[in-house]
Amino acid sequence: MxxxxxxxxxxxxxxxxxxxxxxxxxxxxxxxxxxxxxxxxxxxxxxxxxxxxxxxxxxxxxxxxxxxxxxxxxxxxxxxxxxxxxxxxxxxxxxxxxxxxxxxxxxxxxxxxxxxxxxxxxxxxxxxxxxxxxxxxxxxxxxxxxxxxxxxxxxxxxxxxxxxxxxxxxxxxxxxxxxxxxIRVRNPVDLDDLVFGVYLGSHAAPDASEVAHRARRVRALGAASLDLCLVARGASDLYYMHSSIVDAKLRAVDIAGAVLIVREAGGLVLDLKKKELDMALTSTARTDLVAVGDRRTLDVLP
The missing domain is CATH 3.30.540.10 (Fructose-1,6-Bisphosphatase, subunit A, domain 1)
Known part of the structure; x- marks a missing residue:
């Protein structure tokens, strides 16, 4: 309708x-x-x-x-x-x-x-x-x-x-x-043809550029929900967000929807210690994350 x-x-x-x-x-x-x-x-x-x-x-x-x-x-x-x-x-x-x-x-x-x-x-x-x-x-x-x-x-x-x-x-x-x-994530991936989504803004942590260099191509939409959904549909192999300042980290409202979508599409959404991401649903909680379709993609990270 x-x-x-x-x-x-x-x-x-x-x-x-x-x-x-x-x-x-x-x-x-x-x-x-x-x-x-x-x-x-x-x-x-x-x-x-x-x-x-x-x-x-x-x-x-x-x-x-x-x-x-x-x-x-x-x-x-x-x-x-x-x-x-x-x-x-x-x-x-x-x-x-x-x-x-x-x-x-x-x-x-x-x-x-x-x-x-x-x-x-x-x-x-x-x-x-x-x-x-x-x-x-x-x-x-x-x-x-x-x-x-x-x-x-x-x-x-x-x-x-x-x-x-x-x-x-x-x-x-x-x-x-x-x-x-x-939709399903891309799994298995071709490790020689990886597409990453990486936050490379002015507040990106130093390792973000290192992560980007491990991919054949890098895409960044500037909207975390859409970047994560690209992983869910298999268009991107990884989304990496690591901010050097707290205020630029992701909030629950930014990612709550897309995290479930990635996971239901067969992907993983982890914290930077590579543990399953969880956080309080509050207006103050913030986090960094990495999302992948194939766990092997984590092995190429610095």
Whole structure:
């Protein structure tokens, strides 16, 4: 069904006259009382329909932004600047959750933890790759995962490439999908033809360039969720993120969705001690990581 095909999604257009730069401004449909069937689902049951609805809403709300998407409207839960595009995406998700009566708490990049009386939590990065979006680099996503207290608790995840529309989805124990088709990591790899994704920004640790030199080709999208999904689909053999400063390390909201997708596609997501990555689902926890499709790829690292 297209974006305009449900009453809720049509309301996103009808009720967006109140912009975020106005006092009390909101984005999306008005709240309604009561609860939809979504709120009556038992915790742990797949909520793919809701996640797809949220992704559709964000994709179209971002495309319809009026004003300067890079305008800083405040600071997020971690103290980083919060731009209009970030705020629009987050407000859209919160509005859809309210409209659907979805009994989910929210942990988001901008708002932090929002207790909505749920037993499970939606871990949300409304725009992963904000800098890309603002510079016109076509690599940014909305990343969502449903879990409880830790990364290992994540039960379901969806990452939507907001440029191409590619949709990655996984449910724990059920495998990973790209646009509804099963995906698997590349395993076995050809060790003479490795493709790596490596963070090489100004805050990259010194060993990052050494890792990059071990690959035949290096790709870096600048959006961790999409870099990880490339590993999940077998397009990349490794994703390596090692920052020299804490503030540039990855947060739970950045990776919660994509970590489950990689693991359900048969890959490994490890900390830099090569142990299975786990972390608290909080707004302050940060980490480095390495993700691979074939464990043998770890042997080529410095």
């Amino acid at each position: 297209g974006f305009g095909g449900t009453p809720m999604l049509r309301l996103l257009y009808k009720h967006n006259e109140q912009r975020l730069d106005r006092p009390g401004g909101t984005w999306g449909p008005p709240l309604r009382s009561g609860h939809s069937s979504i709120s009556r689902k038992a915790v742990g049951r797949p909520m793919k329909g809701l996640l797809l609805e949220l992704a559709d809403a964000v994709q179209h709300a971002v495309a319809a932004i009026e004003g300067d998407p890079s305008e800083v409207l405040g600071r997020g839960a971690d103290g980083a600047p919060s731009t209009r595009i970030d705020r629009v995406a987050e407000e859209t998700v919160l509005r859809v959750l309210d409209y659907e009566g979805a009994a989910l708490n929210v942990l988001s990049e901008e708002a932090g933890y929002v207790d909505r009386g749920g037993k499970a939590t939606l871990v949300l990065d409304p725009i992963d790759g904000t800098h890309n979006a603002l510079r016109g680099v076509p690599a940014y996503s909305v990343s969502m995962a449903i879990g409880h207290e830790r990364l290992s608790d994540i039960q379901e995840a969806l990452v939507r490439d907001l440029v191409s529309g590619a949709t990655y989805y996984a449910v724990k124990g059920g495998g990973a999908l790209l646009n509804a088709r099963p």
